Amino acid sequence: MATSKTEASPLVAERLPRIPIRYGWLPQRSHAVTATVTLCLLTLVGKCVGDAAFLSTMPAVRDATGRSEVVTVLPSLGTAVYALGKVLGVLFSSSVRGRSLLVIFGTTSAVCLLAFTHGSYAAMLPAWLVFRLFSSQGWPCFSMLVANWVDVSLIGQVSALLNIAWEVGTGGAEFLFGLMLDDSGEERWRWPFYVASAYCATMVLVDVFVLHESAAEAGYRPPLLDTLALGSGPAHPLQDASLREALRYFCASTRFWLILATNACFSAAIYSAYFMNVYAVDALDATDREVRAARRPPPTEAAAH
Amino acid sequence: MTALAGLILVYDRMSDFARFVTTVSNAVVCVHAAFVGLVLHSHGAMSLSAFYAVIFVLGASGALALTMPLGIFTVTFGGPRHTPTLANVLDVAGIGLSALAAYSAGVFCDRGDFEMLWQQICGFTLLGVIALSAFAWNDLRAASVAAHGPVLVTPASQGQYTSIK
Numbered sequence: 001m002a003t004s005k006t007e008a009s010p011l012v013a014e015r016l017p018r019i020p021i022r023y024g025w026l027p028q029r030s031h032a033v034t035a036t037v038t039l040c041l042l043t044l045v046g047k048c049v050g051d052a053a054f055l056s057t058m059p060a061v062r063d064a065t066g067r068s069e070v071v072t073v074l075p076s077l078g079t080a081v082y083a084l085g086k087v088l089g090v091l092f093s094s095s096v097r098g099r100s101l102l103v104i105f106g107t108t109s110a111v112c113l114l115a116f117t118h119g120s121y122a123a124m125l126p127a128w129l130v131f132r133l134f135s136s137q138g139w140p141c142f143s144m145l146v147a148n149w150v151d152v153s154l155i156g157q158v159s160a161l162l163n164i165a166w167e168v169g170t171g172g173a174e175f176l177f178g179l180m181l182d183d184s185g186e187e188r189w190r191w192p193f194y195v196a197s198a199y200c201a202t203m204v205l206v207d208v209f210v211l212h213e214s215a216a217e218a219g220y221r222p223p224l225l226d227t228l229a230l231g232s233g234p235a236h237p238l239q240d241a242s243l244r245e246a247l248r249y250f251c252a253s254t255r256f257w258l259i260l261a262t263n264a265c266f267s268a269a270i271y272s273a274y275f276m277n278v279y280a281v282d283a284l285d286a287t288d289r290e291v292r293a294a295r296r297p298p299p300t301e302a303a304a305h
Numbered sequence: 306m307t308a309l310a311g312l313i314l315v316y317d318r319m320s321d322f323a324r325f326v327t328t329v330s331n332a333v334v335c336v337h338a339a340f341v342g343l344v345l346h347s348h349g350a351m352s353l354s355a356f357y358a359v360i361f362v363l364g365a366s367g368a369l370a371l372t373m374p375l376g377i378f379t380v381t382f383g384g385p386r387h388t389p390t391l392a393n394v395l396d397v398a399g400i401g402l403s404a405l406a407a408y409s410a411g412v413f414c415d416r417g418d419f420e421m422l423w424q425q426i427c428g429f430t431l432l433g434v435i436a437l438s439a440f441a442w443n444d445l446r447a448a449s450v451a452a453h454g455p456v457l458v459t460p461a462s463q464g465q466y467t468s469i470k
Binding site: 079080082083086087089090093136137139140141143144146147155156159160162163167237238240241243246247250253254255256258259260261262263264265266267268269270271272273274275276278279280282283284 | 339351352353356360363367368370371372373374375376377378379380381382383384385386387388389390391392393394395396397398399400401402403404405406407409410411413414417419422425426429430432433436437439440443444447
């Protein structure tokens, strides 16, 4: 494994005259802004719709199963299926066809789920598990879009923007879920399904027109990058690497192991912190009520009457 | 979210050392917030308002400390082709440990043993902060050596990629 510095890929210049005309509709001047805004919108809507769908299943699954043991097991089962989706993602997401599958699976899952849930609630559990399997590819999908669209010099700003969109999407999901619960009628319930459909149609277009590469293009650099002259620096060391070479490259890096440990520990802390709502209700809210009751002056004889 | 918004304009213009200090200081604030929560709970001084304040600081500093380095590392280290592979590998480890953490947290909540729940959060946060600080230091060194191309250092990293072939 050599570590020599490489020059800018000559393939980039060679491919420029052969840019397919189908990418010509994208604005040339404000490409960075366009890419960033598009990514943020996709992130926001995707997270919002996906989380709302996820939240909407939980009460229904509880109603369908009706057993507390199953409800207790469900989060673990869902997490296991989610992890399985990640493992499958590792296996097939490095190829061009795998990336297409990644985009389609990661974004159409919300629609699939909402379509399922429109039917019988008894069928909720398998639909929910399928959703968990596919939705595991949401973040890898967005990371891939960032890696393909965004210039290296802007990666910090775009990451911050995307994280904000992610958080706003999470809040929006709660709002959407609230709308679903407010009215159990068909009319109001179904409109998130239409939003999700439009979102998935957009992502399929992204997949077809931006990420897909023909068999003639041997490299994995998307045509959009060359068309917009984004990231015209040297080729990435893993650009032509196979899955095995990439994994070996990751494992040889100290920073990979450190960020892996960081992510694992912080994720565990965040998952533990989810149970803080139990703490707030059981321990703090009850205590606050007792304190307020103790501070309240005892009712007088007249007030009691 | 506010903290992330503050970084939008400045992050890519910060020096290597400033990024290192930002990452580590946020991580230190995060672990301090967790331990403040534990101490307040242990002494019976935790109220709802104090709880909200602790959770707010914990969330703001934790999000800033984790999301930026993780997101940037995934994209720059994985590259256009292997970013989803790397994201999936990192998430498998995160979800594996999170499943165990969620199970034990659920057990603690069932028992009403919230002291242990706080200790668990503090323990994981402390380990995460140590790992993150080591990562940031390693990345700062990589920025000076430029052997593999730094990750947190974005503008300077251009032209420093190496080939594995």
